[in-house]
Amino acid sequence: MSEKVLQADVPKRKNAALSGMKVYFKEQAIPLIVLLMMVIIASCISPVFLSAPNVSNLVVQVALNMVVAMGMFVVILTGGIDLGVGSVVAVAGVLVAGFMRNMPVGVAIIATMAICTLIGCFNGLIVARLRIAPFIVTLGMMSFARGVAYWYTQAIPISWTATSGADFMYWLGSGTIGPVPVICLAWLLMIAATFIFMRFTVIGRIMYSLGGNEEAVKLSGISVAKWKVFPYAFSAFCCALGGILLTARLGVGAPTSGDGLDMDAIASVVIGGVSFAGGSGSVSGVVIGVFILGIINNILDLMNVPNYPQLMLKGAIIVVAVILSTIRDKKR
DSSP: OHHHHHHHHHHHHHHHHHHHHHHHHHHTHHHHHHHHHHHHHHHHHOTTTTSHHHHHHHHHHTHHHHHHHHHHHHHHHTTOOOTTHHHHHHHHHHHHHHHTTTSOHHHHHHHHHHHHHHHHHHHHHHHHHSOOOHHHHHHHHHHHHHHHHHHHHTTSOEEOTTSTTHHHHHHHHHOEETTEEHHHHHHHHHHHHHHHHHHHSHHHHHHHHHHHOHHHHHHTTOOHHHHHHHHHHHHHHHHHHHHHHHHHHHSEEOTTTTTTHHHHHHHHHHHTTOOTTSSOOOHHHHHHHHHHHHHHHHHHHHTTOOHHHHHHHHHHHHHHHHHHHHHHHHHO
């Protein structure tokens, strides 16, 4: 009898899986089509685009935004926003480079990530306990953290190349495992960890619920104030990892690092189909958004387009993405 029941459940599971795939592709249809179009357009504009060196360069170029966008995804999912990600990346970069002069590289990395995560906790506590708008809180932190980076370095980049941990940092920033850059494996692991965390844990479900209906979360007996701290702490943790990867790649910790990264991360998340109002979105959508933005930057670089038009284009993309997100939310 039990075998018959199990056999009868197989078609149901298949139908559920197919239904889930249909819903996913329906929600991600526009980002997927845009990504495909970007690849086709880029390959037509430049024959170099699909070459192995450029593809390898592309997956390295998107590393910083990919890692930071994972944190931004969780923040926006809960109905918040974090404008200080670029500044926290700069703080992480200068701290790890500075710490490596006086301590082992492992301790330097752990200390840097702990300090940056505390910055995120501070943001979250102000948002949750004092009920101040995330925009204002993180805007203030953007200036404060950038000031800390300049103060710590006295506006002079800190090199780690002469420290005892230089070999590890060279490997982290420029090494490969087989044909795959280590920095690429780092963001792949971050994607996998975020996906598992958001999809299969209680905390992940709470994050979706906070963005979807905060009042319902309160009525269910869950402490909203406590869980609202988590998205900002997680975002700062991602920024710390991104800052360390960037510093490993550049060879120095610079107070100017991460400038404009907040706009890139927000654009990637919203382009990827995450609702700006919170409550809906997926990790895979964010990955698509990061690659769309990365391809745009890459092809503009190949065409030698100056930086200013690129900034104008990014601004336009963000506005259009938010408009589309708002229209999509109204239809639901």
